[in-house]
Amino acid sequence: MYVSLKQDGGAGSLLCGAEQSSAAARAGSQSWAWRSQLGAGAALPASPASPPQVRLCAPEMAAPKVAVVGAGLVGLSTALCISEAFPGCPLSVLAEQFSPNTTGDVAAGMLIPHTYPGTPIHVQKQWFKETFAYLFAISNSAEASEAGVHLVSGWQVFKTPPKDEVPFWSDVVLGFRPMSAAELQKFPQHRWGQAFTTLKCDCPPYLLWLEKRLRAKGVQLRTSKVADLWELHREYDVVVNCTGVGAQQLVGDRELLPTRGQVLQVHAPWVKHFIRDGDGSTYIYPGIHSVTLGGTREKGSWSLSPDPATTRDIFSRCCSLEPSLQRAEDVRVKVGLRPSRSAVRLQREVLSRGGAKLPVVHNYGHGAGGFSVHRGTAKEATRLVGECIAALRGSSSRAKL
Ligand SMILES: Cc1cc2nc3c(=O)[nH]c(=O)nc-3n(C[C@H](O)[C@H](O)[C@H](O)COP(=O)(O)OP(=O)(O)OC[C@H]3O[C@@H](n4cnc5c(N)ncnc54)[C@H](O)[C@@H]3O)c2cc1C
Numbered sequence: 001m002y003v004s005l006k007q008d009g010g011a012g013s014l015l016c017g018a019e020q021s022s023a024a025a026r027a028g029s030q031s032w033a034w035r036s037q038l039g040a041g042a043a044l045p046a047s048p049a050s051p052p053q054v055r056l057c058a059p060e061m062a063a064p065k066v067a068v069v070g071a072g073l074v075g076l077s078t079a080l081c082i083s084e085a086f087p088g089c090p091l092s093v094l095a096e097q098f099s100p101n102t103t104g105d106v107a108a109g110m111l112i113p114h115t116y117p118g119t120p121i122h123v124q125k126q127w128f129k130e131t132f133a134y135l136f137a138i139s140n141s142a143e144a145s146e147a148g149v150h151l152v153s154g155w156q157v158f159k160t161p162p163k164d165e166v167p168f169w170s171d172v173v174l175g176f177r178p179m180s181a182a183e184l185q186k187f188p189q190h191r192w193g194q195a196f197t198t199l200k201c202d203c204p205p206y207l208l209w210l211e212k213r214l215r216a217k218g219v220q221l222r223t224s225k226v227a228d229l230w231e232l233h234r235e236y237d238v239v240v241n242c243t244g245v246g247a248q249q250l251v252g253d254r255e256l257l258p259t260r261g262q263v264l265q266v267h268a269p270w271v272k273h274f275i276r277d278g279d280g281s282t283y284i285y286p287g288i289h290s291v292t293l294g295g296t297r298e299k300g301s302w303s304l305s306p307d308p309a310t311t312r313d314i315f316s317r318c319c320s321l322e323p324s325l326q327r328a329e330d331v332r333v334k335v336g337l338r339p340s341r342s343a344v345r346l347q348r349e350v351l352s353r354g355g356a357k358l359p360v361v362h363n364y365g366h367g368a369g370g371f372s373v374h375r376g377t378a379k380e381a382t383r384l385v386g387e388c389i390a391a392l393r394g395s396s397s398r399a400k401l
């Protein structure tokens with residue numbers, strides 16, 4: 001894959017080859033030109049693997065106003081992708097909560113995919129690949145420490161070898177291999193394991209980095225609870241729904257359920273490698289400033305209160321994997337609700353009332369794997385926003401005939 005540097009409106013942006021060619025394909029079907037807002041972003045370095053910028057020119061129609069509802073990992077990364085692809089469209093992020101009060105602020109932010117049974121594996125793999133490539137570029141840039149994005153190596157250990165010894169994501173992470181006998185000696189209760197290097201996004205830093213990039217691009221970030229997406233139709237032309245588990249109430253999605261997760265964050269700076277029990281119940285994930293110990297998965301529970309018995313249980317399970325954690329200090333307990341669904345909902349919908357219409361793009365339901373796929377799903381949501389804009393243009397020019 002080749003990389004080229006594109007100067008545009010005063011702000012450089014790195015576009016990778018594959019994205020440039022799809023940009024050309026998409027731009028071919030849209031021939032508008034929006035006012036460029038790129039000047040505001042000139043102080044920041046280029047975004048790694050930015051999506052294509054589509055120049056749209058419709059003198060007869062103002063640039064469509066876009067609202068992203070939700071300021072968690074998914075809302076912020078989707079807004080960033082939209083602002084990179086459609087720099088002339090006024091964009092706002094509206095959310096009841098921002099970092100440090102979102103689900104991603106609880107998560108370890110490890111890139112180890114979880115399988116969505118309702119999404120084809122090749123699609124999940126593509127989302128993971130795009131996300132990995134995007135974050136790998138950040139981890140290799142001078143932005144890495146501010147963004148909280150870093151490489152981490154370690155082991156996933158199993159009491160009995162899994163059916164799928166080589167998971168679909170094995171050629172995306174770095175250096176995937178079976179563990180050696182010497183490595184397995186560290187885990188006397190486990191018989192088999194995988195060693196690899198992956199990426200981790202520490203939060204809040206990663207979320208704050210996304211917010212900073214959005215502000216630099218002139219995106220408005222507003223605290224606001226939306227009771228009904230339709231209430232946005234007077235002010236916005238396209239709405240993107242990234243409300244996580246909040247979508248259950250907002251759009252009445254009964255397939256979406258919370259999966260409660262409790263984790264501990266501890267000070268144990270000597271722990272440098274991640275350890276994950278292959279059954280997913282117990283994990284130790286070292287970050288830049290603390291180590292995340294987990295976890296739990298309680299389907300259907302909406303409780304955000306930490307449970308002291310669960311805290312003791314997590315600590316004891318982690319100590320049995322890594323006994324040196326007995327010396328860990330400064331234990332903080334966090335709880336979050338994973339937005340669980342059989343498949344991420346990535347879909348266009350047109351709401352209509354009394355003859356008026358509001359195009360909506362849904363992007364929610366990332367469950368336990370939001371970090372692993374967020375850039376890939378943000379790109380797909382951005383493509384769907386492009387379709388909404390093209391449809392608006394079509395109806396605007398038909399109305400003029
Ligand atoms: C304990 C735990 C550990 C995890 N570990 C990992 C991991 O290591 N790797 C990984 O890939 N994933 C992990 N995850 C999963 C990951 O954190 C989630 O998939 C991801 O954070 C979901 O992001 P989101 O933006 O969809 O949701 P959220 O962060 O919940 O954001 C939803 C946003 O929508 C807003 N909102 C909701 N309703 C409304 C409304 N009506 N009006 C206005 N705003 C609204 C909220 O205020 C918020 O801003 C973990 C999750 C948990 C809980």
Ligand SMILES: O=C([O-])CC(=O)C(=O)O
Nearest residue numbers: 261280283294295368369
């Ligand atoms: O399972 C893991 O490795 C971490 C995670 O994604 C979660 O707890 O949701």
